[in-house]
Amino acid sequence: MAQETEQQHPISIYFWIWGLLFVLSFFSYMVDYINFQGPIRWSLILLFMFLKAGFIVSIFMHMSWERLAFKFVILGPPIALCIFIVLMGFEADYTFLTRITFFGEGATLPMHH
Amino acid sequence: MSEAALTETEDILLEGTRGVVTDFSADKQTFHMPWGKAMMWFFLLSDTFIFGVFLISYMTVRMSIRDAWPIPSEVFALSFGGEPIPLILIAIMTFILISSSGTMAMAVNMGYRGDRNKAFWLMIATATFGAMFVGMQVFEWTKLIVEEGVRAWSNPMGAPQFGALFFMITGFHGLHVSAGVIYLIVIARRVKNGFYERTRGNYEMVEIVGLYWHFVDLVWVFIFAFFYLW
DSSP, X not given: OOOOOOOOOOTHHHHHHHHHHHHHHHHXXXXXXXXXXXXXXXXXXXXXXXXXXXXXXXXIXXXXXXXXXXXXXXXXXXXXXXXXXXXXXXXXXXXXXXXXXXXXXXXXOOOOX | OOOOOOOHXXXXXXXXXXXXXXXXXXXXXXXXXXXXXXXXXXXXXHHHHHHHHHHHXXXXXXXXXXXXXXXXXXXXXXXXXXXXXXXHHHHHHHHHHHHHHHHHHHHHHHHHHTOHHHHHHHHHHHHHHHHHHHHHHHHHHHIIIIISOOOSSOOTTSOTTHHHHHHHHHHHHHHHHHXXXXXXXXXXXXXXXXXXXXXXXXXXXXXXXXHHHXXXXXXXXXXXXXXXXX
16 A cells, blocks of 8 residues: 655755755865865865765655665665775776886886797 | 663664565565656666766776876866856856756645646746756857867867766766756646646656756766866
8 A cells, every 4th residue: 555655844944955055066166266185175075075965865855754665775776886986996096007017108018928 | 571761763773674674575565655756766776877887987087097187177167258267167057956956846845735836837947947057068068179179089188088978977967957857848837737636636746857857966966076076
């Protein structure tokens, strides 16, 4: 039997999150404008990105009011994606290293006899 | 034997976990939501993987090549007769898409309140913002192709792979936005004509469109962070 979840919430929460999204976007833009570099740049970019994404999914897309089983089903596979990202990070690093080692200036190509 | 009373957190966790068990072991239906909404979520999950692999390949390429990657804040700067302002067009595009997410959320709310007229106009506003976004993306592409000489196989600013990745990722996203604009207009017209009054008696369809539109905004959040800022 289909159970209708109550989807009406006070409209004010949407306005608050909407405003917050503008603020977070402004901060993201400022990271580039102020010209942070290195780890502080990347951590701030990622922080604001995940905050914005989190608010959009949980409030605008109503995820925070859905049942836990459904949350698992939808949010689980992207966790697998994160693991894939880590793996590809290792792969790309390795590719870069081998390119430097074997195809860089002054590198000797391995000879197979 | 008496047990200590559960804390509120423990109580919520236990109830949630019990809920997961009962949902998955139910004999008729696992997800207690209308099938249209569940299917849209599943489509969005698959789309997450599509955009996910595009962005992951972008990461892999950029990490593994020895050529310098074009600096986005220079590539995407615009000057209005003076100093070039970095990323200004992208900032405006982000602003527009977030505005459209807000109007969409309000449209869904109006739909559930039964206010057909407001829901219609808010959906049209959302579609307009979306169309503006695509227009700006077209301008960006034109500028890069015609003025900067960016191609899918080379560009004068750095790594030759830049064009292929940029056009593929933003192209797919722009296509999704365009499809969303059409989708919004079709459903908005149905809302206005009272189609959902006659056939269903509810405005879940507006919420389903909303899910798609918020997803489009979500993808832009990731593209903005990884491609333009990083």
